Amino acid sequence: MTPPVTGRPGRDRKATRYEAPPGYPDTGHLRQRPRVAVVGGGIAGLAAAAALSERGVEVRLLEREPQLGGRVAGWTTTLADGSVAGMNRGFHAFFRQYYNLRGLLRRADPALARLRPVEDYPLLHREGFRDSFARLPRTPPWNALAFVAHSPSFTFGDLARLGTRAAIPLGQVRVPRTYGQLDDLDADAFLAQIRFPRRARHLAFEVFSRSFFAEPTQLSAAELATMFHIYFLGSSEGLVFDVADDCFSRALWDPLAAHLRRCGASVRTGTSVERVERGGTRRWAVVHRTGTEPPERTEVDGVVLALDVRGLRAVVDSSPDLGDDDWRRRVGRLRTAPPFLVSRFWLDRPVHPARAPFLCTSGFGCLDNISVLERYERTARDWSRRTGGSVVELHSYALRGEPDVERLRQGVLGELRRVYPETGAAGVVDERHEIRDDCPLFPPGGFTDRPPVRTPDPFVTVAGDLTRVDLPVALMERAATSGFMAANVLLGEWGVHGHDLWSVPQGGRWPLLDRLEYVRPAPRRHRTAAPARAEVARDAAVPVREVPAGQPGQRPVERSS
Numbered sequence: 001m002t003p004p005v006t007g008r009p010g011r012d013r014k015a016t017r018y019e020a021p022p023g024y025p026d027t028g029h030l031r032q033r034p035r036v037a038v039v040g041g042g043i044a045g046l047a048a049a050a051a052l053s054e055r056g057v058e059v060r061l062l063e064r065e066p067q068l069g070g071r072v073a074g075w076t077t078t079l080a081d082g083s084v085a086g087m088n089r090g091f092h093a094f095f096r097q098y099y100n101l102r103g104l105l106r107r108a109d110p111a112l113a114r115l116r117p118v119e120d121y122p123l124l125h126r127e128g129f130r131d132s133f134a135r136l137p138r139t140p141p142w143n144a145l146a147f148v149a150h151s152p153s154f155t156f157g158d159l160a161r162l163g164t165r166a167a168i169p170l171g172q173v174r175v176p177r178t179y180g181q182l183d184d185l186d187a188d189a190f191l192a193q194i195r196f197p198r199r200a201r202h203l204a205f206e207v208f209s210r211s212f213f214a215e216p217t218q219l220s221a222a223e224l225a226t227m228f229h230i231y232f233l234g235s236s237e238g239l240v241f242d243v244a245d246d247c248f249s250r251a252l253w254d255p256l257a258a259h260l261r262r263c264g265a266s267v268r269t270g271t272s273v274e275r276v277e278r279g280g281t282r283r284w285a286v287v288h289r290t291g292t293e294p295p296e297r298t299e300v301d302g303v304v305l306a307l308d309v310r311g312l313r314a315v316v317d318s319s320p321d322l323g324d325d326d327w328r329r330r331v332g333r334l335r336t337a338p339p340f341l342v343s344r345f346w347l348d349r350p351v352h353p354a355r356a357p358f359l360c361t362s363g364f365g366c367l368d369n370i371s372v373l374e375r376y377e378r379t380a381r382d383w384s385r386r387t388g389g390s391v392v393e394l395h396s397y398a399l400r401g402e403p404d405v406e407r408l409r410q411g412v413l414g415e416l417r418r419v420y421p422e423t424g425a426a427g428v429v430d431e432r433h434e435i436r437d438d439c440p441l442f443p444p445g446g447f448t449d450r451p452p453v454r455t456p457d458p459f460v461t462v463a464g465d466l467t468r469v470d471l472p473v474a475l476m477e478r479a480a481t482s483g484f485m486a487a488n489v490l491l492g493e494w495g496v497h498g499h500d501l502w503s504v505p506q507g508g509r510w511p512l513l514d515r516l517e518y519v520r521p522a523p524r525r526h527r528t529a530a531p532a533r534a535e536v537a538r539d540a541a542v543p544v545r546e547v548p549a550g551q552p553g554q555r556p557v558e559r560s561s
């Protein structure tokens with residue numbers, strides 16, 4: 001039923017495959033078909049639901065919101081002019097190195113026809129620097145060298161001035177080792193330590209760090225280094241990414257929900273899980289409520305908690321039977337990044353034809369990026385053709401204080417008019433705004449404290465981008481990977497064959513650099529460093545220690561050939 005990823009999942013010959021735990025092909029050998037509640041219908045929950053139902057597990061997917069997709073949700077909305085338009089939780093870049101996420105999407109769209117490439121991803125700085133990733137070679141180190149050759153903000157002189165000893169971890173990222181080296185530093189301090197030029201900071205921050213919705217001083221340097229590795233220095237998939245060709249519900253999740261149902265899963269949206277408790281006839285029971293209906297209780301053999309930070313903490317708080325004290329405290333310590341705004345404007349005039357589908361901005365007040373949706377979204381393109389207008393989406397991250405929509409709206413529109421002056425004359429036909437604060441924060445020192453996929457109960461697992469995953473994966477790909485891992489843990493308990501996973505290679509691509517020992521040059525402890533249990537080395541004078549493995553690794557079996 002599953003179209004397996006045969007051969008290489010991308011163009012990178014060094015991509016690594018992690019062999020699925022062996023076992024029976026499905027649950028047919030068991031006296032009773034196991035039933036699993038997957039709580040949360042974001043990417044992690046959808047991956048777990050697919051992986052389980054394809055092996056014959058009876059899946060009950062329960063999602064609180066009216067639509068699937070979580071932070072990648074989309075829906076339709078009726079505009080003031082009567083047209084039906086798409087709306088998303090916000091622009092998402094589907095990178096080619098998101099092997100497990102793409103494997104998930106292939107279940108409903110084998111050729112990934114609903115994704116389309118965005119060839120460039122320019123970065124515009126207020127002071128006039130403009131960097132571009134178009135037409136760069138994809139393979140390291142040629143990608144980095146070509147980038148430096150063209151970049152106005154990071155030159156060969158800057159490269160020569162880099163603190164090479166301090167920058168060693170960037171060239172040899174291995175998870176979890178990199179967290180042992182850098183997790184107690186914040187991203188800002190690390191870039192200062194390696195003498196990353198100040199005018200090029202926007203490159204690192206806008207492309208990588210701001211994707212975490214946090215200020216660089218609030219983000220772990222290890223997380224930043226891992227991002228550099230995944231997207232640039234450790235992978236030859238390139239920085240070119242794909243985007244969905246319509247609002248996410250239509251392009252991605254409705255087709256995937258149809259696949260789940262074909263595999264026998266029950267998919268319920270608008271259904272909030274209140275608690276998980278010991279079961280009567282089966283091991284666990286999940287108590288959930290749909291709208292104003294009375295709560296229902298579903299007995300299950302296993303649970304995947306694929307929630308966002310607040311959802312997970314709330315369910316764990318009201319479920320005293322879950323986990324042990326240590327695990328519950330770790331969940332309780334998870335934090336969310338500051339709020340962010342996603343605004344869509346339907347304008348009565350078009351933006352200039354040369355405008356990129358997606359532009360990152362830096363130094364333009366509260367504005368972080370601009371998407372021009374008729375360049376890639378079907379419903380936006382139809383609207384634009386019909387009306388002669390443009391649909392733009394504006395993001396503003398890491399908001400301070402209580403967000404005020406009206407003030408923010410004025411702010412982002414004002415900045416849009418500075419970056420794209422032609423929009424100054426445009427009227428707003430309609431607009432939608434989403435202010436949320438549901439992205440996990442990855443603070444310095446937080447890695448070893450994050451809950452891994454396994455919990456103290458072998459039949460309860462956690463999935464999501466908030467989990468600790470000991471592979472070079474981040475954001476959507478961490479969500480998908482952890483969802484498959486959670487399913488594999490449960491399938492393993494029932495003796496059923498799991499699903500193979502892939503990642504960009506661990507370690508550097510240059511054997512010599514990989515052998516260099518990192519000794520932190522200048523002792524610097526982060527003020528808020530590391531929770532009590534963190535095993536991350538903080539002694540700057542000696543080589544850092546390894547962070548112990550946090551979870552059942554799937555054995556890397558091969559680099560694809």
Ligand SMILES: Cc1cc2nc3c(=O)[nH]c(=O)nc-3n(C[C@H](O)[C@H](O)[C@H](O)COP(=O)(O)OP(=O)(O)OC[C@H]3O[C@@H](n4cnc5c(N)ncnc54)[C@H](O)[C@@H]3O)c2cc1C
Nearest residue numbers: 040042043044064070071090093273311464465475476479
């Ligand atoms: C604006 C924006 C832009 C982004 N851009 C990118 C990008 O370009 N590239 C990238 O890789 N990542 C990006 N991300 C991050 C990416 O969206 C996340 O990493 C990913 O979607 C996380 O998926 P998840 O399944 O772990 O969590 P979520 O998507 O948060 O899913 C958790 C689900 O649990 C549900 N839930 C919560 N409580 C309950 C309950 N009690 N009962 C039932 N259900 C419940 C929630 O409604 C939600 O659907 C972006 C995020 C945002 C917000």
